[in-house]
Amino acid sequence: MKAVRSVVFWLHLTLGCVAGLVILTMSVTGILLAYERQVNARADAPAVLERQTSTAGQAPVDTLLDKLKSGGQGMPTQLILHSSPTAPVEARYGREKTLFMNPWSGEVIGQPNESTREFFGTVERVHRSVGLGMRSAIGRGITGASNLAFLFMVLSGIYLWLPKVWSAPSLKARTVFRRGVKGRAREWNWHNVIGIWVAFPLLFIVASGVVMSYPWANNLLYTMTGSKPSANGNPRGEGPGTGNAPGRPANRGRDAGEAVAFVSLDTMVQATKQQVPGWKSITMDVPRGDSRVLMLSVDTSFGGQPEKAQQVIMNRETGRVDAVKRFSDNPAGRRLRAYARFVHTGEEFGVAGETIAALASLGAVMLVWTGLSMALRRLMGMASDSAKISKPLGADEAELAGEVVNL
Numbered sequence: 001m002k003a004v005r006s007v008v009f010w011l012h013l014t015l016g017c018v019a020g021l022v023i024l025t026m027s028v029t030g031i032l033l034a035y036e037r038q039v040n041a042r043a044d045a046p047a048v049l050e051r052q053t054s055t056a057g058q059a060p061v062d063t064l065l066d067k068l069k070s071g072g073q074g075m076p077t078q079l080i081l082h083s084s085p086t087a088p089v090e091a092r093y094g095r096e097k098t099l100f101m102n103p104w105s106g107e108v109i110g111q112p113n114e115s116t117r118e119f120f121g122t123v124e125r126v127h128r129s130v131g132l133g134m135r136s137a138i139g140r141g142i143t144g145a146s147n148l149a150f151l152f153m154v155l156s157g158i159y160l161w162l163p164k165v166w167s168a169p170s171l172k173a174r175t176v177f178r179r180g181v182k183g184r185a186r187e188w189n190w191h192n193v194i195g196i197w198v199a200f201p202l203l204f205i206v207a208s209g210v211v212m213s214y215p216w217a218n219n220l221l222y223t224m225t226g227s228k229p230s231a232n233g234n235p236r237g238e239g240p241g242t243g244n245a246p247g248r249p250a251n252r253g254r255d256a257g258e259a260v261a262f263v264s265l266d267t268m269v270q271a272t273k274q275q276v277p278g279w280k281s282i283t284m285d286v287p288r289g290d291s292r293v294l295m296l297s298v299d300t301s302f303g304g305q306p307e308k309a310q311q312v313i314m315n316r317e318t319g320r321v322d323a324v325k326r327f328s329d330n331p332a333g334r335r336l337r338a339y340a341r342f343v344h345t346g347e348e349f350g351v352a353g354e355t356i357a358a359l360a361s362l363g364a365v366m367l368v369w370t371g372l373s374m375a376l377r378r379l380m381g382m383a384s385d386s387a388k389i390s391k392p393l394g395a396d397e398a399e400l401a402g403e404v405v406n407l
Contacts, residue, residue, distance in 0.1 A: 005160070012156045015149040016371045022130060022146035027364035029127035030205075034346070034358035036120050037303060043113035046088055046100055058103045060266035064089060065286065067106035073099060081269070081282045144213035150364075151206045157195050157367075184377050191370040198363030201356050208344035211337065218337060227333030263319030265294065271319065272296050272312050292316050304347025306338040 016023075059067075061079065068091055069075060076099075080090035088100035088109060100110045125131055129139025163170035174192040181189060211217045222229040265284070273279060278300045285295040294314040301308040311325040327335065342348040346357030 008156050009160055012153055012160060013371075013375055015153055016368070017375050019146040019149040020368050020372050022142060023150050024365060024368040025130060026127055026143060026146065026150075027361045027368065029123050030361035031358050031365075032123045033120065033127060034354050034361070037347070038351075040113070040116055040120070043116040044100070044110075045086075046110045058089075059106045060264070061269050061284070062264050062266050064091075064101060064106045065265070067101070068099070068108075071108065073108065075288075076286055079284045079286055081284070083280050140213070144210075147206060147209045147213055151203075151210055154199060154202050154206055158199050161192055161196050161199075184374055187370040187374050187377075191367060191374065194363045194366045194370075198360045198367075201360035202364060204343050205346075205357060205360060208340040211340045212344065221336045221340070222331070222333030225332035225336065227331035229333065262316040268294055268314045268316070268319055269296070271321070272298060272314070275312065275321065275324075276300065276310070287316065293322075302350075304342045304345070304350075306342060307335075 058081070061081075064079065065075065073091070074093070076091040076093050078090075078092040080092065081103075082089070085103075087103075089103045091099040091101060093099075098112050099108050100112075101107065102109050122131075125134055128134060128143060129136045130142055132139030132142075134140075161174060163174065173189065175196060177193055178186070178189045211221060219229040221227075265287075269282065269284065272282060276298045279298050280302055281299045283297040283299075287294055292315060294316050296312045296314065297309060298312055299309040307327045309327060312321060313323040313325070314320065315322050327338070330338070339348060343353075344357075346353035346355070349356070
């Protein structure tokens with residue numbers, strides 16, 4: 001058992017020294033990204049809507065699209081409606097641009113804040129690929145390998161945290177910050193206390209990061225649940241609105257000159273609102289040409305909770321719902337993969353989850369700092385004897401210092 005513990009310790013220490021700086025970088029950027037959604041929403045919100053009220057209700061969807069077309073903006077690819085009366089309608093033109101519209105008048109009132117988007121974009125690039133570019137194989141390889149090393153360190157850290165002798169003093173030394181200790185003993189105490197308090201949140205964060213980093217880890221989710229892996233191995237955005245929905249009508253051909261009568265888009269949007277009374281946002285894929293299908297993604301959360309979203313597929317000729325695809329309709333592997341994305345950021349559990357993720361990332365920063373500091377002290381031969389501790393040691397502190405030296 002002692003030999004196993006020694007091997008685990010040296011692997012833990014070696015991987016920490018090799019991947020420590022990358023883990024530190026991912027942890028710091030993880031803290032900065034924790035409240036990205038809220039910061040962007042605050043920076044983007046046009047002030048004009050905060051001071052206005054309207055009893056007329058939201059302008060019809062067809063009117064909003066006509067306003068964009070007549071204003072020279074062209075037809076967007078998506079239109080996003082929000083239940084909040086102070087939230088603007090979002091007109092998205094692919095990834096190129098997004099326009100905010102007054103929901104009552106259809107007037108274009110602004111665009112997303114470029115400064116915050118650029119800031120978070122830079123932070124995300126550093127987080128995912130140490131700043132080498134989102135598509136950089138080298139950058140993503142570095143972060144992926146470091147994340148995998150971090151997973152081993154979290155698991156091995158839990159094992160190394162277990163005291164050799166279970167007693168109240170030994171548990172206290174590992175779960176409560178100690179006063180009056182300095183140098184390596186203090187860092188050992190901080191490393192253990194912080195480590196055990198953030199271990200389980202970090203385990204979920206890091207494990208989900210591994211799933212997003214490696215196709216084999218992603219496919220493992222599908223294999224474990226008996227599901228077929230996605231074709232491209234990248235189920236980004238998977239959820240109720242992906243895949244071929246059952247009952248989706250085909251665009252049947254018509255004779256030249258034959259008239260096509262479609263139900264108004266607003267009528268179908270209103271029907272969707274009635275079908276999902278607790279909706280928070282509706283994303284409508286703006287139909288092109290004579291497409292007979294209207295796709296609407298309805299979310300009953302404020303984002304980040306895929307199980308609370310569903311896709312409604314409507315027939316534009318009849319105005320009726322052809323199919324509804326809920327999150328639960330997806331294979332178990334796909335559902336787990338969607339959860340992994342939002343568990344990683346904490347968004348699955350709302351603001352509380354994001355806060356826990358941020359605190360766990362802060363804890364990871366401290367783990368890297370105390371771990372590297374202890375490794376450096378060991379390398380330099382500093383504080384290798386219990387006499388280095390600044391005050392005479394009691395029995396419990398002698399045990400603590402002895403463990404530091406022995407490891």
